[in-house]
Amino acid sequence: xxxxxxxxxxxxxxxxxxxxxxxxxxxxxxxxxxxxxxxxxxxxxxxxxxxxxxxxxxxxxxxxxxxxxxxxxxxxxxxxxxxxxxxxxxxxxxxxxxxxxxxxxxxxxxxxxxxxxxxxxxxxxxxxxxxxxxxxxxxxxxxxxxxxxxxxxxxxxxxxxxxxxxxxxxxxxxxxxxxxxxxxxxxxxxx
Amino acid sequence: xxxxxxxxxxxxxxxxxxxxxxxxxxxxxxxxxxxxxxxxxxxxxxxxxxxxxxxxxxxxxxxxxxxxxxxxxxxxxxxxxxxxxxxxxxxxxxxxxxxxxxxxxxxxxxxxxxxxxxxxxxxxxxxxxxxxxxxxxxxxxxxxxxxxxxxxxxxxxxxxxxxxxxxxxxxxxxxxxxxxxxxxxxxxxxx
DNA sequence: TTTAAATGCAACACTGCTGCCGCAGTTACG
DNA sequence: CGTAACTGCGGCAGCAGTGTTGCATTTAAA
Numbered sequence: 001x002x003x004x005x006x007x008x009x010x011x012x013x014x015x016x017x018x019x020x021x022x023x024x025x026x027x028x029x030x031x032x033x034x035x036x037x038x039x040x041x042x043x044x045x046x047x048x049x050x051x052x053x054x055x056x057x058x059x060x061x062x063x064x065x066x067x068x069x070x071x072x073x074x075x076x077x078x079x080x081x082x083x084x085x086x087x088x089x090x091x092x093x094x095x096x097x098x099x100x101x102x103x104x105x106x107x108x109x110x111x112x113x114x115x116x117x118x119x120x121x122x123x124x125x126x127x128x129x130x131x132x133x134x135x136x137x138x139x140x141x142x143x144x145x146x147x148x149x150x151x152x153x154x155x156x157x158x159x160x161x162x163x164x165x166x167x168x169x170x171x172x173x174x175x176x177x178x179x180x181x182x183x184x185x186x187x188x189x190x191x
Numbered sequence: 192x193x194x195x196x197x198x199x200x201x202x203x204x205x206x207x208x209x210x211x212x213x214x215x216x217x218x219x220x221x222x223x224x225x226x227x228x229x230x231x232x233x234x235x236x237x238x239x240x241x242x243x244x245x246x247x248x249x250x251x252x253x254x255x256x257x258x259x260x261x262x263x264x265x266x267x268x269x270x271x272x273x274x275x276x277x278x279x280x281x282x283x284x285x286x287x288x289x290x291x292x293x294x295x296x297x298x299x300x301x302x303x304x305x306x307x308x309x310x311x312x313x314x315x316x317x318x319x320x321x322x323x324x325x326x327x328x329x330x331x332x333x334x335x336x337x338x339x340x341x342x343x344x345x346x347x348x349x350x351x352x353x354x355x356x357x358x359x360x361x362x363x364x365x366x367x368x369x370x371x372x373x374x375x376x377x378x379x380x381x382x
Numbered sequence: 383t384t385t386a387a388a389t390g391c392a393a394c395a396c397t398g399c400t401g402c403c404g405c406a407g408t409t410a411c412g
Numbered sequence: 413c414g415t416a417a418c419t420g421c422g423g424c425a426g427c428a429g430t431g432t433t434g435c436a437t438t439t440a441a442a
């Protein structure tokens with residue numbers, strides 16, 4: 001494939017990500033417009049709308065997987081890993097409501113990575129929620145909301161970064177029952 | 192208007208709520224099908240698709256407003272009010288992702304009611320988040336996720352009810368900074 | 383029972399999107 | 413430079429959804 005063709009493919013995926021995040025049912029014309037290309041070119045790279053969507057989901061899943069890998073989800077301290085993953089994802093500006101809204105959803109690898117992360121958080125006593133689906137749902141859901149916050153939102157400013165706000169919110173939401181102030185490695189109960 | 196016509200209108204709204212919750216772009220044919228009516232009948236009650244959507248949003252907003260009123264958001268203890276509102280909403284099986292997804296979103300009254308609720312929670316020291324948009328976003332977002340949980344989800348069983356799980360999760364998520372175990376009316380720090 | 387209203391059915395035109403094609407102009411790469 | 417690939421443009425048919433209409437039938441209500 002020629003170099004400019006490859007560029008076009010990338011631009012299409014980029015445009016699709018941006019446009020579909022705002023309106024999931026956006027037309028290929030709109031996507032082609034955003035990419036600065038003709039609609040026919042989109043059809044030349046992707047046989048059908050579905051093919052484009054599939055490619056987009058795969059690309060996003062690869063980014064998720066890479067983020068999980070970079071954050072060393074399996075080995076790093078779990079809270080740090082959670083914040084690190086969030087940070088990378090926000091840098092990538094991944095548009096979650098779109099990806100999650102698709103039938104394909106996350107790949108098994110990504111799914112497993114997130115589940116591992118929350119299993120480790122639970123084992124470390126940082127959260128008490130036991131359902132992996134519930135943990136994933138809360139995480140991705142709050143990620144979307146944090147992503148939509150304006151830059152000058154007070155809570156965002158207070159937390160310092162989107163990743164920090166998301167991390168605190170997720171941990172708080174999943175720290176359900178039990179003594180509200182004690183984690184399992186509790187060594188600061190008198191301040 | 193004749194009685195059966197009124198029934199039809201109600202069935203259409205009911206069907207629309209159910210169908211659009213699953214697929215926001217569902218056709219009027221699909222909605223009419225679900226309602227057990229002909230598509231033409233839908234058009235007789237609602238001049239356009241947009242008119243149906245508007246009516247649906249208004250209906251749902253009325254239910255929200257009523258729920259906020261019933262829970263005495265302005266006067267009852269805020270945590271109890273939060274759980275009470277959630278309980279009523281879950282009983283109504285209101286389909287949030289659809290309502291929230293619409294441009295119209297919530298009515299000013301509902302918006303104000305929710306903001307009041309979280310302002311009181313903040314004043315009572317139950318949460319520390321200061322942005323009302325952030326509070327509302329977290330609440331509605333988690334409400335959707337709790338709504339989608341299967342009946343036998345472990346965290347749901349542990350919490351006792353959807354309303355209880357949602358309440359704990361929301362409060363946890365919005366209790367961001369500061370000492371993790373002390374509320375402002377803190378009188379139990381040594382057990 | 384009588385009457386007006388509501389519905390079901392089956393068309394119809396219109397719109398927007400998709401997928402495809404050919405042609406001419408442009409661009410990358412040997 | 414020359415060729416092959418890529419792109420833009422425009423048009424085409426097909427399809428799904430919307431909005432409307434007419435007519436026969438059913439149903440609520442006086």
